[in-house]
Amino acid sequence: MAVALRAEGLSKRFGGLKAVDNVILELEEGRILGLIGPNGAGKSTCFSMLAGSTPPTAGRVFLGPEEITGLPAFRAARAGVVRTHQIVRPFANLTIFENAIVAAVQCSGLDRAGARSLAREVLDFVGLGPRRHEYPGGLTLAGRKRLEMARALACAPRVLLLDEVIAGVNPAEAQEMVTLILRIRDERKVSIIMTEHVMAAVMRLCERVVVLDAGKLIAAGEPRQIVQDPKVIEAYLGKKHA
Amino acid sequence: MKFRRPPWVKPRAVIGLLVVCAVLAIGPLLHSDVYIHNLLTLTFIGIAAALAWNWLGGYVGQVSFGHAAMFGVGGFVSAQLELKLGFPMLIAWVSGGVIAGLFSLIWGHPTLRLRGPYFSIATIGVGEATRLVGTYWDWFTGGSSGLSLPMHHNLKFTLYWYALGLAAIAMAMSYALRRSSVGLSLLAIKSDVDAASDVGVSATRLQDLVLFLSGAMIGVCGASYGSYFSYIEPGDMFGFDRSISWVLTGVIGGIGTIAGPALGAVIFVLLRQYLIASYPQLYLGLYGILLVLVILFEPLGLTGLAMRVLHRARPDLAVTGVAGED
Numbered sequence: 014m015a016v017a018l019r020a021e022g023l024s025k026r027f028g029g030l031k032a033v034d035n036v037i038l039e040l041e042e043g044r045i046l047g048l049i050g051p052n053g054a055g056k057s058t059c060f061s062m063l064a065g066s067t068p069p070t071a072g073r074v075f076l077g078p079e080e081i082t083g084l085p086a087f088r089a090a091r092a093g094v095v096r097t098h099q100i101v102r103p104f105a106n107l108t109i110f111e112n113a114i115v116a117a118v119q120c121s122g123l124d125r126a127g128a129r130s131l132a133r134e135v136l137d138f139v140g141l142g143p144r145r146h147e148y149p150g151g152l153t154l155a156g157r158k159r160l161e162m163a164r165a166l167a168c169a170p171r172v173l174l175l176d177e178v179i180a181g182v183n184p185a186e187a188q189e190m191v192t193l194i195l196r197i198r199d200e201r202k203v204s205i206i207m208t209e210h211v212m213a214a215v216m217r218l219c220e221r222v223v224v225l226d227a228g229k230l231i232a233a234g235e236p237r238q239i240v241q242d243p244k245v246i247e248a249y250l251g252k253k254h255a
Numbered sequence: 256m257k258f259r260r261p262p263w264v265k266p267r268a269v270i271g272l273l274v275v276c277a278v279l280a281i282g283p284l285l286h287s288d289v290y291i292h293n294l295l296t297l298t299f300i301g302i303a304a305a306l307a308w309n310w311l312g313g314y315v316g317q318v319s320f321g322h323a324a325m326f327g328v329g330g331f332v333s334a335q336l337e338l339k340l341g342f343p344m345l346i347a348w349v350s351g352g353v354i355a356g357l358f359s360l361i362w363g364h365p366t367l368r369l370r371g372p373y374f375s376i377a378t379i380g381v382g383e384a385t386r387l388v389g390t391y392w393d394w395f396t397g398g399s400s401g402l403s404l405p406m407h408h409n410l411k412f413t414l415y416w417y418a419l420g421l422a423a424i425a426m427a428m429s430y431a432l433r434r435s436s437v438g439l440s441l442l443a444i445k446s447d448v449d450a451a452s453d454v455g456v457s458a459t460r461l462q463d464l465v466l467f468l469s470g471a472m473i474g475v476c477g478a479s480y481g482s483y484f485s486y487i488e489p490g491d492m493f494g495f496d497r498s499i500s501w502v503l504t505g506v507i508g509g510i511g512t513i514a515g516p517a518l519g520a521v522i523f524v525l526l527r528q529y530l531i532a533s534y535p536q537l538y539l540g541l542y543g544i545l546l547v548l549v550i551l552f553e554p555l556g557l558t559g560l561a562m563r564v565l566h567r568a569r570p571d572l573a574v575t576g577v578a579g580e581d
Binding site: 085091095096103112116118120126128165167 | 262436439440442443445446447449450451452453454455456457458
């Protein structure tokens with residue numbers, strides 16, 4: 014299986030704090046990799062380094078054969094690694110349609126007409142098509158998370174980094190979100206890394222899971238093995254439960 | 256080669272601009288009122304400058320309190336090129352504008368990483384530093400006694416059309432920057448610069464581009480202002496109140512809208528003309544009150560007010576976004 018995204022020895026220091034310490038990640042083409050860990054484990058910092066919003070202190074990142082370490086965020090996005098944000102960040106002053114158009118125009122490499130039709134298509138794909146001329150302020154949290162995903166998809170990414178897109182929405186919406194993520198993988202041929210606190214979703218979606226604790230990679234493997242790993246239980250619940 | 260209209264240009268807007276310009280252009284041939292002629296010329300320069308300020312302050316949301324620096328640089332460079340090197344006036348204007356634009360990049364490229372009030376405070380420093388240096392470099396600005404430019408009666412009359420052309424170009428550029436796909440990226444930067452970068456928007460490059468265009472246009476305004484008065488002096492050209500006036504015209508007319516600042520500039524020039532002679536203190540006070548009212552009740556200024564009235568009269572004409580319907 015070809016490797017879509019690979020990170021070697023990824024590290025980030027903030028002064029004396031090692032937020033991420035020597036992490037190795039490997040995402041295979043067409044797969045969903047889960048990145049889990051307790052709060053403050055360094056998941057979002059990992060995403061920032063993969064997507065270029067934060068330069069790593071050490072380590073290298075490869076998109077396929079091509080090194081993208083330290084590229085600024087807009088270049089990483091154009092190269093094909095696009096992230097969503099845990100706390101949604103829609104462009105509130107643009108309509109939903111325009112939110113998607115910005116991404117499509119800047120990233121997809123299509124001309125104006127092509128970018129517009131891609132933007133429409135991704136909004137239909139996530140189910141926001143009929144509301145595209147509204148402003149994001151009128152959307153529910155689940156709606157805004159869909160917009161966040163549509164905007165990322167409008168970049169025509171090869172690798173999508175989903176930062177807690179399920180946490181915080183109601184169970185019915187969570188179910189729809191799981192289906193949507195599977196469709197992104199299967200219909201759009203996008204490889205995905207996701208962080209998530211909703212373990213049921215991780216178990217259903219991810220073929221492989223990587224566990225971080227205090228910046229260090231403590232376990233990797235299939236979701237079923239991982240949830241029984243004493244080190245993982247200790248990281249989440251403390252020593253006496255392990 | 257056949258010219259093809261880009262899809263974002265509405266024919267209605269082009270026709271509207273051409274009609275307004277045509278009416279204003281034939282105006283002076285029909286009347287001979289020097290006072291109105293003079294007032295309109297200054298209004299045109301004010302409109303061009305207010306629109307140029309809005310590209311950075313309104314579209315990108317980086318509010319500059321130091322744009323008089325480029326007004327002065329454009330004015331003095333253009334004046335020196337005309338006086339020392341004998342450049343024709345228009346070429347001197349354009350060169351002054353380009354140098355003002357480059358000057359804005361020198362301080363702007365590093366400071367545009369700051370956002371919101373931090374950027375604004377930096378621009379106050381830039382504006383005041385430029386004013387002080389400008390006042391001391393008398394080889395360049397003539398110091399406190401300023402510079403005198405060639406003038407004859409005919410030129411002053413003709414400059415009306417130059418100023419009108421300048422305002423028309425600024426208006427067209429405002430429209431193009433806002434309506435083309437670049438405009439959406441600028442608004443995305445204004446909304447959330449990091450999220451914009453995450454979807455491929457090169458914030459640094461676009462902000463630099465907009466600052467250059469804005470600085471260059473303000474520089475040309477400074478140059479035309481100099482030619483019109485045939486005398487320029489650093490305290491006036493680089494003055495802080497000049498920078499403030501563009502913030503005021505932008506906010507009152509409608510910050511970030513395409514034509515709002517032009518409206519703001521018209522009102523600013525008119526109010527000043529009528530009030531400054533009889534009530535110089537009142538005029539600044541009135542502006543202050545207007546500013547407070549706008550910020551409290553209508554963030555899009557007079558343009559927002561007009562849109563509200565229009566919406567009430569014709570609710571079917573919903574205001575759509577830039578992308579429009581398709």
